[in-house]
Amino acid sequence: MSKVFWNILKESQIPLTLAAAVGVLSGALLEARLEALISLPILLAIIPPLNDMAGDLGTIIVARLTTAFYLGSIEPKLRKNRGLRTNLLSLMLVSTIVILYIGFVLSPIYSVTLDMNGMLFTVLIIVMLAGMMGVFFTLLFGIFLSVLSFKKGYNPDTVVMPMITLIGDFLSIASILFIAKMFGLV
Amino acid sequence: MSKTSKQRKLKPVNLKDIIIQMKDTSELMLDLAFSTILFEEDYFAEEVLELEEKMTELCFKAREVVMLASKGIKEVESLSAILQIIQAAEKVSNAAVEMATIELRDIGLPKAFFKTMHLIEETITSLVVPENSTVVGKRLDYIEKETGMQIITMKRNGQWLIKPDGKITLKAGDRLIAKGPFEALSNFEVLIMGKHVMMPSISELMEPESQRKIREMLVEMMNLSQLSVDLAYSSTIFYNKEIADEVLKVEERMDRMQEAVEHEILLFAKVTDNVKLLRGLLRLAWALETIADASVEMANVVLSGVSLHPIFVSAMEESDEVISKIEVKPNSKLDGLTVTECGLQSDMGIQIVTIRKALTGKWEYYPKGDTKIEAGDVLIIKGSKESIDSLINLTTMESAPNESR
Numbered sequence A: 001m002s003k004v005f006w007n008i009l010k011e012s013q014i015p016l017t018l019a020a021a022v023g024v025l026s027g028a029l030l031e032a033r034l035e036a037l038i039s040l041p042i043l044l045a046i047i048p049p050l051n052d053m054a055g056d057l058g059t060i061i062v063a064r065l066t067t068a069f070y071l072g073s074i075e076p077k078l079r080k081n082r083g084l085r086t087n088l089l090s091l092m093l094v095s096t097i098v099i100l101y102i103g104f105v106l107s108p109i110y111s112v113t114l115d116m117n118g119m120l121f122t123v124l125i126i127v128m129l130a131g132m133m134g135v136f137f138t139l140l141f142g143i144f145l146s147v148l149s150f151k152k153g154y155n156p157d158t159v160v161m162p163m164i165t166l167i168g169d170f171l172s173i174a175s176i177l178f179i180a181k182m183f184g185l186v
Numbered sequence B: 001m002s003k004t005s006k007q008r009k010l011k012p013v014n015l016k017d018i019i020i021q022m023k024d025t026s027e028l029m030l031d032l033a034f035s036t037i038l039f040e041e042d043y044f045a046e047e048v049l050e051l052e053e054k055m056t057e058l059c060f061k062a063r064e065v066v067m068l069a070s071k072g073i074k075e076v077e078s079l080s081a082i083l084q085i086i087q088a089a090e091k092v093s094n095a096a097v098e099m100a101t102i103e104l105r106d107i108g109l110p111k112a113f114f115k116t117m118h119l120i121e122e123t124i125t126s127l128v129v130p131e132n133s134t135v136v137g138k139r140l141d142y143i144e145k146e147t148g149m150q151i152i153t154m155k156r157n158g159q160w161l162i163k164p165d166g167k168i169t170l171k172a173g174d175r176l177i178a179k180g181p182f183e184a185l186s187n188f189e190v191l192i193m194g195k196h197v198m199m200p201s202i203s204e205l206m207e208p209e210s211q212r213k214i215r216e217m218l219v220e221m222m223n224l225s226q227l228s229v230d231l232a233y234s235s236t237i238f239y240n241k242e243i244a245d246e247v248l249k250v251e252e253r254m255d256r257m258q259e260a261v262e263h264e265i266l267l268f269a270k271v272t273d274n275v276k277l278l279r280g281l282l283r284l285a286w287a288l289e290t291i292a293d294a295s296v297e298m299a300n301v302v303l304s305g306v307s308l309h310p311i312f313v314s315a316m317e318e319s320d321e322v323i324s325k326i327e328v329k330p331n332s333k334l335d336g337l338t339v340t341e342c343g344l345q346s347d348m349g350i351q352i353v354t355i356r357k358a359l360t361g362k363w364e365y366y367p368k369g370d371t372k373i374e375a376g377d378v379l380i381i382k383g384s385k386e387s388i389d390s391l392i393n394l395t396t397m398e399s400a401p402n403e404s405r
Helices: A002-032 A034-039 A041-071 A082-113 A117-152 A156-182 B003-007 B015-039 B042-069 B073-104 B140-147 B182-193 B209-237 B241-269 B275-303 B310-316 B385-394
Strands: B122-128 B150-156 B159-162 B175-181 B321-327 B351-356 B363-365 B378-384
Touching: A002 A034, A002 A156, A034 A041, A041 A082, A041 A117, A041 A156, A041 B015, A041 B042, A082 A117, A117 A156, B015 B042, B015 B073, B015 B122, B015 B150, B015 B175, B015 B209, B015 B275, B015 B310, B042 B073, B042 B159, B073 B209, B073 B275, B073 B310, B122 B182, B140 B150, B140 B175, B140 B182, B175 B182, B175 B351, B209 B241, B209 B275, B209 B310, B209 B321, B209 B351, B209 B378, B241 B275, B241 B363, B321 B385, B378 B385
Parallel strands: none
Antiparallel strands: B122 B175, B150 B159, B150 B175, B321 B378, B351 B363, B351 B378
16 A cells, blocks of 8 residues: 555655646636636636537547557657558547537537627637647647657656647637737737 | 565566567577487587477566466467467477487487488588688578578588588688588588598498388488478467378378387387487487477467467568468469479478378479479478578569579
């Protein structure tokens, strides 16, 4: 029991500390724009699905790539790598489908329930742009961390997965706020 | 952390590279083990022992990498099939160690026996480059391309080079050990020596009758052991149950031959004082049969119906010696030629492992020179990637290799 405890602690303390730091950063980012978000609850409502999607796709790419690196079907290098490009493009395509679903199904519902009919089109655009941006950068981080973890011999399950989930959270929040700012909403 | 576990700490390495290295290493070990027996060189035997350590390490790494890469039931199943093949490759290497130690432990074999080793289908030969040879100053890859023989090792200034770089230029006095199809041997000799080297005939060796039977059976077992490995790899690469069944048949034949050869060796014991040599023969027979057993373990992956992960085929395509399958099309120029006429073995160094005749549907192992290749026949061939690629191009060309020269 004690050996298992120390193993878990040893393996996860650094990634969990880093992940917690990223989590705190995400919270600080939300807190900094709290008033604007309260005045526009629709933006708060789209954060969870976009967060979830970025984290999920991030873990998918890490799982796929680390397996491919260990098998040798994709080379663990960042430049001129067809395998990485194919995975990135495929997951971006998947994310586009999910974002379209979130945009066209959930946004109108939220707009009605949150009584923000006048902003439906703007909300749709924000969801799509912020979703794509958040996922894209999360996937890039996922690729980088997968290559790094393979080269350094880290366990992807205990080191990379927790980090990419939190990075996905941070990047999707940052993307929503960035795009909303572009539209002058926050 | 202990020293051993520190040494074995997993470095970034992938399964594909491990499979390539294991296949190439086990094949090199077999070549070196045969060379040890043929040329009585202790150096090769020591090299085989060192390579065995590498094989053990690779096997260990393969298990680690598979555990790290496995996700999902289907993947676990297809990767465990790869582990079974890897384990069989290690078994082949263990058999090579057994053969190599015949020389290293000074057990020995009857002289007449290894002087007729050139009779095996994939022959191994040793030549010293003479002063006036036309190949002096030529690169090794040129020799390989011209003759179809593969240079396994080279000795220069008293130093052996294992798997020498193809860019090395030859000097007079270099000793080359090469392997390839028996048909390519004379090309190799003519290019290096300027003439065909006459091998001693069986009658010249003054071989006792009692020994002749044993030698013939062991040469046959050598051919069959090589064939079983080639067929086993072919069955897994093409995931072909029919070829896998052939591996089982070859292994059954090997079992019977081992029993027969043991019987003959025991009979020979009555008339010889040199029992040490008999131990060498018994050990050789045992090692050859072990190779066939290992081949069955590989073929069983296909026979059990377990799916094989695609990374295995991908690795096989990148190994030193590639196995390929071609079907002779009716308009192909190979159609209607005999094995000798098509020049695959003598001119391109491609070994025809087996042909499945379209008419009978039966597999013919190591077909003889007068075997006719006809439309619909399926050829399982083995050779360097360059040669195989050339052949695949050729099947769409208008002339056979020896016609295009």
